[in-house]
Amino acid sequence: MNLPDIPMLLGFASFFDMRLSVDELRARAWFEALDHDLELEEAKKIVSGWYGNHDGVISPAHINKEWRLRKSAQADRERSARLSAEFEASKAHKASPEVVAKYMAEIRRTLRRDDDASLENRNGEVASDL
Numbered sequence: 001m002n003l004p005d006i007p008m009l010l011g012f013a014s015f016f017d018m019r020l021s022v023d024e025l026r027a028r029a030w031f032e033a034l035d036h037d038l039e040l041e042e043a044k045k046i047v048s049g050w051y052g053n054h055d056g057v058i059s060p061a062h063i064n065k066e067w068r069l070r071k072s073a074q075a076d077r078e079r080s081a082r083l084s085a086e087f088e089a090s091k092a093h094k095a096s097p098e099v100v101a102k103y104m105a106e107i108r109r110t111l112r113r114d115d116d117a118s119l120e121n122r123n124g125e126v127a128s129d130l
Contacts, residue, residue, distance in 0.1 A: 033060035
């Protein structure tokens with residue numbers, strides 16, 4: 001939001017609450033206090049929501065708090081969607097039942113051996129302790 005947007009926001013808020021006034025010093029103070037990535041339309045939605053649920057005077061702190069909650073919720077939704085997409089993609093790369101059965105059979109054969117096969121390497125020599 002830029003400085004010329006602040007008087008419009010204050011004017012909008014004053015339609016809900018006659019205790020708010022619009023003047024240059026208040027606009028400059030609100031401009032300094034509000035998060036600078038906040039857009040005017042989003043701020044107006046926050047003001048409307050505030051006065052739909054509260055009867056106290058809104059302040060930049062209330063607007064910033066709600067804006068940050070909304071950004072956090074949006075980031076959580078995006079992260080959840082990304083994780084869901086990654087999970088769905090990983091399901092496409094999972095092992096088929098045939099491959100799983102093959103590896104399970106190999107594991108079972110290895111576990112049923114009576115000799116010391118786990119201590120030998122492929123050429124029949126005893127594996128080192130390292």
